[in-house]
Amino acid sequence: MVPRVVFGRGSFNQLNDIIAPKRLSSHAPFIFLVDDVFKGNVWLTSRIPLSYQDKILYISANEEPKTSQVDELVEQLILTNKELPSGIIGIGGGTILDLAKAVAIMLTNTGNASDYQGWDLVKNPAVYHVGIPTISGTGAEVSRTTVLTGPERKLGINSDYTPFDQVVLDPELTKDVPKDQWFFTGMDCFIHCIESLNGTFLNAFSQSYGEKAYDLCMEVFMDDALSAEDSQDKLMMASWHGGMSIAYSQVGVAHAMSYGLSYLLGTKHGIGNCIVFNHLEEFYPKGVTTFKNMMRLHKIELPQGICASLDDHHFDTMIDVALSLEPLWENAIGKHWKKTITRDKLKALYQKM
Structure with a gap:
C-alpha cells in the first residue's frame, strides 16, 4: 500500500515541504517527469519546487509507456547525474505515473525493464518516488503495478517495490481535462x-x-x-x-x-x-x-x-x-x-x- 497520501484542493503547493526532507545531497536531484501537455502552463509548472540540480523532463502521453522508453530515461539519468536521484516525481495521468514508478525501480535494478514484466521479479527497493495525478480514473497512483508495452507483450511490473512512497491528490489539477x-x-x-x-x-x-x-x-x-x-x-x-x-x-x-x-x-x-x-x-x-x-x-x-x-x-x-x-x-x-x-x-x- 502507498504509505503516505495528501488530499485536498491546492495540496500541490505542499510538494516542497513533502520532498525536501528526502533530498540525499545537493548532487542528488529530484527528477520531475511531467506530462508535456503542461509545458508552458505556468499555473502548474511555476509551482514545481526546483532546487540545486533538479530537472523537469516533459514526457508525451500520446502513446502507451514502453519498456524501451523506461530504459532510455534511466540511461539518461545515470549518465547526466553524479549520484542517483533523490527521487522521481511523476505529474500527469496513468502513462506518466507508470513511467515514474518504472524509472524509480530500474535505477536500482540491473538489466532492462522488460526483464521485470511479471509478478514479484523486482529484487531491490526503488528510489523514493511520488505520484501526482492530473486526471482521475486509472488508479495508477495507488496500484502495485506499472503497465508497460514491451518487445513481446504488454504487462506490468508488479511488485511490492512498485507503489509510490507518497501520493498527492489535488483535484484542482484535473480542472482542464477534455x-x-x-x-x-x-x-x-x-x-x-x-x-x-x-x-x-x-x-x-x-x-x-x-x-x-x-x-x-x-x-x-x-x-x-x-x-x-x-x-x-x-x-x-x-x-x-x-x-x-x-x-x-x-x-x-x-x-x-x-x-x-x-x-x-x-x-x-x-x-x-x-x-x-x-x-x-x-x-x-x-x-x-x-x-x-x-x-x-x-x-x-x-x-x-x-x-x-x-x-x-x-x-x-x-x-x-x-x-x-x-x-x-x-x-x-x-x-x-x-x-x-x-x-x-x-x-x-x-x-x-
Missing part, C-alpha cells in the same frame, strides 16, 4: 469496479473499496446536478478506491483484451477498455448496460471498426497477449477458465470492435 478524455479515463475506474466486484478473487477488503468507488462513479457520471468541483473531488477518490479494490483482487476480461488492442494498435488504455467493455454483455450484463447509459448521457461516441482491416496474424497477436494474462482470466471466470475462453471466442469478440 471531456472525452475525462470520460474514457473515468470509465477505466468504473470498469475496475465492475471487474473487481464480479470477480472470483473478491474479498471483504477489495469489496469495501470497490463498492465505494462504484457509488462515487455513479454520482459523477449519472448525476448531472453535481458541481464541477464536487465531480473532480469525487472522481479522484473513486480512482483511489478503485485502484485499492483491484490491488487486493484483480481486473478481468476488459483489461485482458484491451491489453491486446494496446499492444498491436497502440490504443490508449482508457479508450481500449471502453471499446472492449461495450461488447462484454455476456460477462458483465448489468455493468455494460450502465456503461451504455453513461455514454448516452454524456454524448460519447466510441471509435468504430478499429479491427476491421486486421488479418489472422494480427488477431493471433492480440489473442496471445490477452491469454497471457492468466490472473485476470482466473479472476473473471474461475480456475477452469481455459475450458470456456477459447481463441475462437476471443477472435469473434475482437472482430466486433
